[in-house]
Amino acid sequence: MATLPSAGLHDGRHTVRSLTGYNWGVTILKGPALRARRHRIEWARHLVQAGFLLTVLLIGWEFARWVHGLETGRVVGARPPGVEGFLPIAALLGLRHLFVTGEVHPVHPAGLVILVLVLLVGFVAKKAFCSWVCPVGTLSEVLAGLSRRLFGRSLALPRVLDLPLRSLKYVLLAFFVYVVFFQMGPAAVADFLDSPYNRVADVKMLYFFERLSPFALKVLLGLVGLSVVVPYFWCRYLCPYGALLGALSVFSPLKVTRHAPSCIDCGLCTKACPSSLPVARLSRVSSDECFGCLSCVAACPVTRALRVETPWRQAVRPAAFALLVVGFFVGGTLLARATGHWRNAITDQEYAHRIRTIDSPAYAHDKGRVPTRAEWEAAEAAARE
Ligand code: SF4
Ligand code: SF4
Numbered sequence: 001m002a003t004l005p006s007a008g009l010h011d012g013r014h015t016v017r018s019l020t021g022y023n024w025g026v027t028i029l030k031g032p033a034l035r036a037r038r039h040r041i042e043w044a045r046h047l048v049q050a051g052f053l054l055t056v057l058l059i060g061w062e063f064a065r066w067v068h069g070l071e072t073g074r075v076v077g078a079r080p081p082g083v084e085g086f087l088p089i090a091a092l093l094g095l096r097h098l099f100v101t102g103e104v105h106p107v108h109p110a111g112l113v114i115l116v117l118v119l120l121v122g123f124v125a126k127k128a129f130c131s132w133v134c135p136v137g138t139l140s141e142v143l144a145g146l147s148r149r150l151f152g153r154s155l156a157l158p159r160v161l162d163l164p165l166r167s168l169k170y171v172l173l174a175f176f177v178y179v180v181f182f183q184m185g186p187a188a189v190a191d192f193l194d195s196p197y198n199r200v201a202d203v204k205m206l207y208f209f210e211r212l213s214p215f216a217l218k219v220l221l222g223l224v225g226l227s228v229v230v231p232y233f234w235c236r237y238l239c240p241y242g243a244l245l246g247a248l249s250v251f252s253p254l255k256v257t258r259h260a261p262s263c264i265d266c267g268l269c270t271k272a273c274p275s276s277l278p279v280a281r282l283s284r285v286s287s288d289e290c291f292g293c294l295s296c297v298a299a300c301p302v303t304r305a306l307r308v309e310t311p312w313r314q315a316v317r318p319a320a321f322a323l324l325v326v327g328f329f330v331g332g333t334l335l336a337r338a339t340g341h342w343r344n345a346i347t348d349q350e351y352a353h354r355i356r357t358i359d360s361p362a363y364a365h366d367k368g369r370v371p372t373r374a375e376w377e378a379a380e381a382a383a384r385e
Contacts, residue, residue: 026262026302026303026304026305027302027303028264028301028302028303029301029302029303030301034301037298038298038299040298040318041294041297041298041318042295042298044318044319044322045131045132045293045294045322048132048133048322048325048326049131049132049133049137049138049141051326052132052133052134052135052138052329053135053138055082056082056085056135058080059080059082059083059085060083062077062078062079062080063079063080063083063202063206064206064210065077066078066079066080067203067206067351067355070348070351070352070355071355071356073352075348079202079348079351081109081110081342081343081344082110082114082333083110083202083205084108084109084110084111084114084202084344085110085111085114086202086205087108087111087201087202087205088111088115088240088241089176089180090107090108090111090193090198090201091108091111091112091114091115092115092176092180093180093184093189093192093193093198094108094109094111094112094115094193095112095115095116096180096181096184096186096189097186097189097190097193098112100186100189101186104341105190105193106344106345107193107194107198107199107344107345107346108198108201108202108344109336109341109342109343109344110336110341110342110343110344112341113332113333113336113341113342116332117328117329117332117333118133118241118245119244119245119248120328120332121133121245121325121328121329122244122245122248122249122252123248123249123251123252124252124253124254124324124328125252125254125292125321125324125325126245126249126252126254126255126290126291126292127242127245127246127249127288127289127290127291127292128291128292128293128321128325129241129245129325130235130239130242130245130291130292131274131291131292131293132292132293132322132325132326133325133329134241136234136235136239137235137291139227140227140231140232140233140234140235141232141274143224143227143228143231144227144231144232144274146228147227147228147229147231148231150228154231154274155229155230155231156230156231156276157230162236165236165237166236166237166289168237168238169236169237169238169239169240169242169243169246170243170246170247172238172240172243173240173243173244173247176240188372191372191373191376194373195373195376196354196362196363196376196379196380197362197363197364197365197376199346199350199354200351200354200355200358200363203351203354203355203358204358204363204365207358231274232274232275235291236275236289246288246289247288249288249290249292250286250288252292253310253311254292254308254309254310254316254321255284255285255286255290255308255309256279256284256285256290256292256294256296256297256306256307256308256309257283257284257285257306257307257308257309257313258279258280258282258283258284258285258305258306259304259305259306260283262302262304262305263280263302263305263306264301264302264305265280266280266301267280268280268299268300268301269296269297269299269300269306270296271299272295272296272298272299273295273296274291274293274295275287275289275290275291277289277290277296279296279306284309292321294308294318294321297318298318308321360379360382361379361382362376362379362380362382364379
């Protein structure tokens with residue numbers, strides 16, 4: 001690996017030192033120039049994260065307002081379909097239904113659209129969904145920053161614990177995939193999608209958060225605490241979505257690529273990586289743990305030493321990468337709206353009726369056991385009497 005004379009990086013100048021004398025056509029950034037480039041890339045990502053977080057908060061607020069209006073017999077605003085992004089199990093069942101029947105199930109179609117968009121982003125741009133879009137990823141990043149401030153360094157579990165724990169999320173993913181794609185038959189999937197429970201799964205989810213049980217509160221607080229002591233605890237060890245994206249990301253054509261002849265072995269990329277990947281030793285980052293956050297690219301002082309590239313060595317600029325991720329979600333959502341696959345087919349009147357009877361056995365969910373059609377039809381009939 002080529003290394004530079006130390007004067008190249010430590011000559012005390014603040015801006016740029018051209019290396020064309022070495023015929024590499026690269027530039028080493030230093031001081032304000034390096035900071036400006038780093039801030040440009042990081043702030044672009046933070047801006048996108050803030051935009052999606054704000055959108056999610058607005059969706060949550062609008063949905064809660066609408067549900068509480070229906071509780072009192074009034075229609076306040078409109079139900080935002082984006083709320084279905086919080087129903088990943090229903091979306092996974094919707095995906096199975098789509099594979100089997102070729103049709104988008106009319107209950108929670110937006111959840112399915114969001115799942116497909118997440119998978120597409122994972123397929124094209126590594127786990128960029130986690131570091132650019134996902135509100136839980138954003139919260140994890142905030143907690144990781146808090147951890148650095150509290151402890152003065154980035155904490156990480158020893159490798160002997162880290163490796164087996166990382167497989168936990170794949171075990172959880174395997175469980176869901178097994179149940180949805182192998183244990184349940186097509187009829188059972190359709191039964192669940194049509195069931196009263198699924199029709200108001202969004203309302204149930206809202207009530208879950210509004211009426212947190214002491215146990216659920218302890219679990220959530222425990223996860224927050226763990227994410228401070230072990231940064232990205234949820235994302236790295238437990239999130240099945242992250243596992244799914246990690247598996248898909250192996251095929252991503254866009255990967256962070258290091259050019260050894262230009263690299264000066266400063267190790268800044270490795271230090272910047274939130275996934276503790278040894279970027280400075282890799283030629284192409286293929287790991288399933290790569291978030292596509294571009295922190296390594298932002299930290300690299302040598303232009304063109306580290307960048308996102310296609311397998312054909314075409315560079316993708318950070319701005320284009322960001323546009324791609326945002327474009328997938330905005331474009332995909334608009335397309336779903338235009339083709340009538342965004343809003344569900346449940347009327348406000350039906351929601352109002354179901355919300356009034358939501359505590360009846362028709363809406364019960366027995367520890368993950370899916371009620372059969374006969375069971376929920378009998379429970380609905382009983383609720384009507
Ligand atoms: S390798 Fe780079 S893009 Fe991937 S997680 Fe690490 S810092 Fe982010
Ligand atoms: S940040 Fe990484 S890729 Fe860039 S010069 Fe330093 S070691 Fe090489």
